[in-house]
Amino acid sequence: MGLLSLGTPLSWEEIKANGYDEHIRRHGLIQFVNLYNKLKDRPCDMLKWGDEVEYMLVKLDHENKSAKLLLKAEEILPRLQEKEENNPGGDSNTLWHPEYAAYMVESTPGKPYGGLMAHLNTVEANMKLRRQELEKLLDTAKGETALTLTAFPRLGCPSFSTPWYKPNPSNDDGIYKSLFIPDETIYLGHPRYSSFTKNIRKRRGEKVAINIPIFKDKNTLTPFVEEFVNDHDGEGARAAKPDHVYMDCTGFGFGNSCLQMTFQACNITEARHLYDQLTPLCPIILALSAASPIYKGYLTDHDVRWNVIAESVDDRTPEERNLEPLKNNKFVIPKSRYGSTDSYLSPNGERYSDIDLVLDERDCQELMDKGIDRQLARHIAHLFIRDTISVFAEMIGLDDNKDSDHFENIQSTNWQTLRFKPPPVNSNIGWRVECRPIEVQLTDFENAAYVVFVVLLTRTILTFKLNLLMQLSKVDLNMQQAQKRNAILNSKFYFRKDLQSCACDCPIENEQCLMSINTIINGGPLGDGQGDFPGLIPLINLYVATVETDLDTRCTIMRYLKLISDRASGKLQTMAAWMRNFVTSHSEYKHDSVVTDRINYDLVTACDQITKGQMTAPELFHCTESKSSNDIPNSVKVAQEIV
Numbered sequence: 310m311g312l313l314s315l316g317t318p319l320s321w322e323e324i325k326a327n328g329y330d331e332h333i334r335r336h337g338l339i340q341f342v343n344l345y346n347k348l349k350d351r352p353c354d355m356l357k358w359g360d361e362v363e364y365m366l367v368k369l370d371h372e373n374k375s376a377k378l379l380l381k382a383e384e385i386l387p388r389l390q391e392k393e394e395n396n397p398g399g400d401s402n403t404l405w406h407p408e409y410a411a412y413m414v415e416s417t418p419g420k421p422y423g424g425l426m427a428h429l430n431t432v433e434a435n436m437k438l439r440r441q442e443l444e445k446l447l448d449t450a451k452g453e454t455a456l457t458l459t460a461f462p463r464l465g466c467p468s469f470s471t472p473w474y475k476p477n478p479s480n481d482d483g484i485y486k487s488l489f490i491p492d493e494t495i496y497l498g499h500p501r502y503s504s505f506t507k508n509i510r511k512r513r514g515e516k517v518a519i520n521i522p523i524f525k526d527k528n529t530l531t532p533f534v535e536e537f538v539n540d541h542d543g544e545g546a547r548a549a550k551p552d553h554v555y556m557d558c559t560g561f562g563f564g565n566s567c568l569q570m571t572f573q574a575c576n577i578t579e580a581r582h583l584y585d586q587l588t589p590l591c592p593i594i595l596a597l598s599a600a601s602p603i604y605k606g607y608l609t610d611h612d613v614r615w616n617v618i619a620e621s622v623d624d625r626t627p628e629e630r631n632l633e634p635l636k637n638n639k640f641v642i643p644k645s646r647y648g649s650t651d652s653y654l655s656p657n658g659e660r661y662s663d664i665d666l667v668l669d670e671r672d673c674q675e676l677m678d679k680g681i682d683r684q685l686a687r688h689i690a691h692l693f694i695r696d697t698i699s700v701f702a703e704m705i706g707l708d709d710n711k712d713s714d715h716f717e718n719i720q721s722t723n724w725q726t727l728r729f730k731p732p733p734v735n736s737n738i739g740w741r742v743e744c745r746p747i748e749v750q751l752t753d754f755e756n757a758a759y760v761v762f763v764v765l766l767t768r769t770i771l772t773f774k775l776n777l778l779m780q781l782s783k784v785d786l787n788m789q790q791a792q793k794r795n796a797i798l799n800s801k802f803y804f805r806k807d808l809q810s811c812a813c814d815c816p817i818e819n820e821q822c823l824m825s826i827n828t829i830i831n832g833g834p835l836g837d838g839q840g841d842f843p844g845l846i847p848l849i850n851l852y853v854a855t856v857e858t859d860l861d862t863r864c865t866i867m868r869y870l871k872l873i874s875d876r877a878s879g880k881l882q883t884m885a886a887w888m889r890n891f892v893t894s895h896s897e898y899k900h901d902s903v904v905t906d907r908i909n910y911d912l913v914t915a916c917d918q919i920t921k922g923q924m925t926a927p928e929l930f931h932c933t934e935s936k937s938s939n940d941i942p943n944s945v946k947v948a949q950e951i952v
């Protein structure tokens with residue numbers, strides 16, 4: 310769980326005026342040191358892992374042929390959480406959490422999975438069970454449904470939610486001040502979301518500005534310039550870039566869904582190693598899972614949500630964004646607090662950490678003076694260049710020996726591709742790594758496939774002692790490539806050539822070369838006499854062959870890997886490509902990039918039917934479920950028994 314402590318939220322002005330930003334930084338660093346010293350030598354923990362799936366509640370109005378986001382999370386979440394509330398830590402198979410928007414909920418398995426292969430055969434069944442629990446609370450007769458859509462195509466268009474509220478761009482005391490999204494769409498059941506949202510805007514000194522390049526179709530206006538109603542102060546017109554889709558509040562990013570996974574490592578050293586090895590994979594799995602080409606009713610030139618979210622929580626001031634000379638702020642900061650990771654954490658990674666790490670040398674020195682090694686000290690000091698954006702009045706004075714809330718405060722608002730998570734105080738949880746880039750897919754089959762693929766990849770890397778490290782600057786380039794339209798088919802990515810070597814004698818730039826995702830995933834010749842790349846899936850297959858696996862689980866794994874393999878080769882489409890295709894071949898589409906209300910309705914209805922197995926989509930996947938998922942109660946029971 311991130312930081313969700315309840316209390317009275319403080320405004321950015323109150324935080325600044327009372328010096329709480331500095332207070333939380335100072336105490337957060339001490340709390341980390343205390344945590345580290347207490348827990349660094351935790352003896353061997355077991356591999357445990359689990360997924361997080363975020364759902365959007367949708368209402369399909371079949372009469373008016375319109376699909377809307379359904380603001381019902383506050384009503385149904387308490388019911389979803391009842392089991393856990395009545396029996397905390399009990400044997401529930403599912404857990405439910407609040408999410409940012411009033412139309413979102415999040416679920417995780419009731420308990421993390423363990424290291425057995427048989428667990429992989431229960432992931433999909435558990436996801437199905439979660440979806441069933443959610444669907445039970447919806448009025449399906451009235452068209453209510455829950456979808457695992459990464460981005461709702463018409464979020465931010467007039468009347469996109471039900472009930473509908475008017476946005477209030479003139480209200481500076483409001484949360485968003487958005488031209489497009491009303492504050493009522495934020496999940497208000499917990500004050501943290503609205504509080505950090507408003508504080509981001511206040512700290513930045515203006516609304517956030519998200520500009521994503523528009524997909525230029527043959528009838529798209531050139532230049533494409535949006536016109537805004539109610540843009541009284543002209544902020545929208547000033548911030549919107551030509552030939553881009555403009556969005557103006559945090560809801561455009563945090564109102565999107567994703568699929569995350571967390572791994573508990575056996576100790577801190579393994580966690581740091583795993584973090585590093587997963588780093589170059591983040592852009593690759595982002596592109597492989599691409600599922601969100603449409604924003605605010607327009608087809609864009611991007612296939613994924615990443616930059617939308619990064620810009621949607623960018624609280625950097627103009628000074629920090631290098632638009633004005635530094636006067637009131639300490640640093641120019643190249644990235645938003647939502648972004649790709651900036652440093653490696655293992656000894657082998659140091660050589661490849663070639664990004665300038667912005668940090669306060671005094672913070673770093675303080676951490677090192679208290680026993681933290683330089684690499685980890687730099688990572689933490691870098692996280693701590695950010696100010697707190699969410700504080701509760703009741704949570705200021707804490708006991709740094711017992712609490713870690715101030716550390717968590719900064720840690721949990723650095724939203725990066727990976728998160729290195731220390732054990733919570735007083736728990737039996739170990740050092741963990743969270744993997745955050747994956748876009749959520751429509752079906753439980755696909756989501757289970759992506760999850761199992763990443764789990765197996767971690768085990769393959771650890772078992773065969775593979776080395777995927779490469780320059781971080783190249784990982785960042787990959788991160789931008791990964792977002793482009795049809796990146797799987799059209800983009801090349803830097804990737805390490807020799808996964809078996811620690812460090813080569815050659816110049817560091819030559820350890821990696823440009824490859825297609827197909828080569829990275831399925832293997833193939835590297836060209837220019839550079840030999841063959843083995844491919845991640847063939848390596849996973851080697852690993853699977855070495856461990857004892859029952860036949861049923863093996864079949865399930867093969868189906869999952871086939872999906873990933875065929876998406877990588879282009880034999881199957883990504884969700885993003887499928888959606889583009891759906892829109893551009895719709896009879897109402899005018900080749901002007903506009904996804905009308907009716908197209909949206911047909912698209913979201915098709916998504917609902919695919920989710921429910923009522924419509925086939927052979928372009929997306931060969932089968933909609935693995936063999937074993939047919940019997941949900943049984944699979945879930947098996948998972949419990951083998952924990």
Ligand code: ADP
Nearest residue numbers: 310311357358359360361417420421571573738
């Ligand atoms: P957050 O929102 O902070 O990422 P969640 O509580 O939503 O956290 O999800 C945590 C995920 O981590 C779950 O999928 C859970 O199963 C998994 N997990 C991995 N290892 C552990 C562990 N040792 N204890 C508890 N959860 C774990």
Ligand code: MG
Nearest residue numbers: 310361406415
């Ligand atoms: Mg979560």
Ligand code: MG
Nearest residue numbers: 310311312406
């Ligand atoms: Mg959380």
Ligand code: MG
Nearest residue numbers: 361363408415
């Ligand atoms: Mg979440």
Ligand code: MG
Nearest residue numbers: 408409563565
């Ligand atoms: Mg989220």
Ligand code: MG
Nearest residue numbers: 361569570743
């Ligand atoms: Mg998470």
